[in-house]
Amino acid sequence: MRVGFIGLGRMGSAMAERILAAGHPLTVYNRTAARAEPLAALGATIARTPAEASRDAEAVVTMLADDAALDDVVFGDAGMLGALPRGAVHVGASTISAACAQRLAGAHTAAGQRYVSAPVFGRPEAARAGKLNVVLAGPDDALRAVEPLCSAIGQRTYRFGADPAAANIVKLGGNFLLGAMVEALSEAFTLARKSGIDVQAFSDLLTSSLFDAPAYHTYTRLLLAGGDAEPSFTAALGLKDVRLALAAAETAQVPMPIASVVRDAFVSALARGYGERDLTVLGRVAAENAGLG
């Protein structure tokens, strides 16, 4: 199918590569045009506006930083809304608010287009390997239409019904659980460290028994590396996601005290100048709060 791709950050570029590799003709757009070049070298066409990336597409994937960026690409000048053909599908892969997903679904439906939410779990390494997990929700026919894209991008797709926002809430819930895990590990490791316990051995115990799961392997390794790893997911993005989870929870009237603690920890991380570090910098915040340098 003819595909457009908008938003070529680390995750977006890797996903676009997978779509190209699966044989779909691809037109790409990125605000900073230079980021599109490597894909052009692989055969993608470069568009100068979101509209241009949408005009002939059967589906357009967006992978952007936040609600504002997505609103801009859809509703702004030379945006998707005026250009996407009737019946074509906007596949929203960004981690955005449930409210934004509902706004987009309404606008696309009113324009005779279709919208599905398709946020993904996985860091850029997983995206390059086609190992993402895709969370999908939207009208049945549209879900069927984008199946080839989902298989190009991910190893498995999980469906959550006809309301696109459901996929976004699932994604926010999952990211909340990751944030909670990182903060809990940060506290436990700090306790171990200040009690004279070998933290590496403690981590090995956890990840070879109770918590022998991909997320624990990845994040304990990053925590033990001291939060200085090349960030593939920054504290600033972590804050954004837990803020969106709390907003969805407020709408649904659900108190989430652990989410509040994680949010406070991220705010403190940003206040200390750690916003652009990997989110495991929460380990450093916990250590500093315990008087460690």
Add this chain to the structure above:
Amino acid sequence: MRVGFIGLGRMGSAMAERILAAGHPLTVYNRTAARAEPLAALGATIARTPAEASRDAEAVVTMLADDAALDDVVFGDAGMLGALPRGAVHVGASTISAACAQRLAGAHTAAGQRYVSAPVFGRPEAARAGKLNVVLAGPDDALRAVEPLCSAIGQRTYRFGADPAAANIVKLGGNFLLGAMVEALSEAFTLARKSGIDVQAFSDLLTSSLFDAPAYHTYTRLLLAGGDAEPSFTAALGLKDVRLALAAAETAQVPMPIASVVRDAFVSALARGYGERDLTVLGRVAAENAGLG
């Protein structure tokens, strides 16, 4: 080796069975004597006091509810301290405070005996199958001496040096991480439920990707069952453990805000009359706090 075993609750009985099955002559003691009968049927000798269970032993394992119970068994009338032979090892498998472990180590050393901490990870099912993970710390020679016991009880032993209290802090840290996981899942599932999302599907996504770990499989299943499962680990015990973790953290001067949230949730569970339910009753507390019946 000649072994004594004190404390025949669900965990203790299963562990004692494994020791018998490994061929060690075993003398058992339990305050409520009836609980010793099944082990007698398997060949164990029944002792009428902790002292009697200790008198001829090379090692005595204790698996009791809390610090107070252990203090009683060691320091009380007809207790272990006056009966355990010189050089014999007290193997403390209970989840107790670091302070209690230090007190025991001091007393046994002063009496010419030895003490190691050997708390275990795993629920009673795992204990019966010899699949526990043993966390071991104490003087080197004593650790070597009890190796046969550890292999009888567990599938793997993790060593944490010469200070017995280190093993207890590792155990408390691990249990804190379990409590944090259960509370975070409770919040995320409540958000999903009140947002109209299929919680079983959400759980399947989590446990087949990021969180494909034994603890997540076990506890998401129990949470989805509504907290009415036969408790193998009660909320009251959960509260005890997080209280001990916070006490160890206060000693080490480590703030643990997530542990505080988990503690508050357990206190609320007890206040609602859920103290003797499985600790996943935290899911019910989170649901009630969100207005669900």
Add this chain to the structure above:
Amino acid sequence: MRVGFIGLGRMGSAMAERILAAGHPLTVYNRTAARAEPLAALGATIARTPAEASRDAEAVVTMLADDAALDDVVFGDAGMLGALPRGAVHVGASTISAACAQRLAGAHTAAGQRYVSAPVFGRPEAARAGKLNVVLAGPDDALRAVEPLCSAIGQRTYRFGADPAAANIVKLGGNFLLGAMVEALSEAFTLARKSGIDVQAFSDLLTSSLFDAPAYHTYTRLLLAGGDAEPSFTAALGLKDVRLALAAAETAQVPMPIASVVRDAFVSALARGYGERDLTVLGRVAAENAGLG
């Protein structure tokens, strides 16, 4: 001076009465027109749109529920922005976000008008008695221009410089402190109640010694009345205000863990169906969390 007044809820009506009583010609607007009648009986002119209330005014006071209501009144059809004379002052008394205040200030300045933030402390009883405390910020000349209004409304005015948003943050900070006080008292009273202590005597001790302050007198009385008082400030508004405080804090990169706890308590109050009760219903939430009916 010729004054417009927009927003005639319980607070707004009381403030408008004071302005009339001080002898200023007053034109009033409220979305639900019936609420304007008592003021008409006192001599106010009724406007049919915000524009009509602004057209001849030297100053227009707005007292509305939230950012959205205010945006509507200023930027909407027949809104203030197109009607307020050059040099006239918009006096924003609503408890709104700092971001909204900045947006309004920008728009009015661009239109040759002036904007000051003037949120107030005090419940409706205080407003009727002219006993409000006014928090004022904005350009110096505009502050001087609205002095007569501030003295009509309040017993004292506190100035916070030229940036209108400063007054809004002070107001949000003050409301946060009230929410924190109510939640802390709710916890302390629940502890006393479940410990068999005479809560009225405990409250008397507090308010006749350490905490002999108006806010403690008012709110302990409401808490002891069980949260069933006629609400002059609802839990739903309490949630709105602490959400805005947390948003301002996130912008300023300040973690506020107590604000997070207060927010969670309000979310739980709304989830239990208590959104329209007086904010002291937090006492009921705390009691329920402790297993009291």
Add this chain to the structure above:
Amino acid sequence: MRVGFIGLGRMGSAMAERILAAGHPLTVYNRTAARAEPLAALGATIARTPAEASRDAEAVVTMLADDAALDDVVFGDAGMLGALPRGAVHVGASTISAACAQRLAGAHTAAGQRYVSAPVFGRPEAARAGKLNVVLAGPDDALRAVEPLCSAIGQRTYRFGADPAAANIVKLGGNFLLGAMVEALSEAFTLARKSGIDVQAFSDLLTSSLFDAPAYHTYTRLLLAGGDAEPSFTAALGLKDVRLALAAAETAQVPMPIASVVRDAFVSALARGYGERDLTVLGRVAAENAGLG
């Protein structure tokens, strides 16, 4: 009446002076004997042991740091228990746990003596001026017996029934409210400071309106002074008190999330080396958590 006084820290010395000034013959004991000299100069007799201070007394007041110190003085060698005459009253003024108060009451009753709890509110300045507020609970006859002492020490006495522990819980509840106030103010002032607001003006607004209470005047002044004031109540003592409040709340099965936040803040203060500073050092902790130096 013949009075003994044990524990001559800053609070104890000031209280003992008041008792002397009221004309009661006084025998004093302090572990570090030098602290007793100024009182000897005023006419007090110096005892070499707690027993000696108790032997001829009708009432003995204790003002010690914690449960352990009090247990030592009562149950230790040459302690009060073996020396206090039958019918004499132990007046426990220390801030101790409810459990400790119950233990003391039981032991004294068994020995034919009487025990009342009489913790006090007020800093050392207030003690010297006889302006403490006394919280009193115990058997009626004993309360009547110690009335002259209470009037010597305090400006007002509040009674809480026959169970001594009630007074201790009231004291812990009050200190919790002070801690909550200090932490909430720390967060609000940090928000103001990072938002470019004049914090002194903000504080003036609060203490001249809503929060015009002694505690707010005292603690805002100390907070604005930056936590470097001569400590009359240290962070380490603040931690002790909130820990005891949480223990009483756990016994009563009451979740206290704000108390948990305050506890975490104090633990962090100690971890940063601020344990011996005035408890308003929480303002510094909040500022550091927000990235301020």
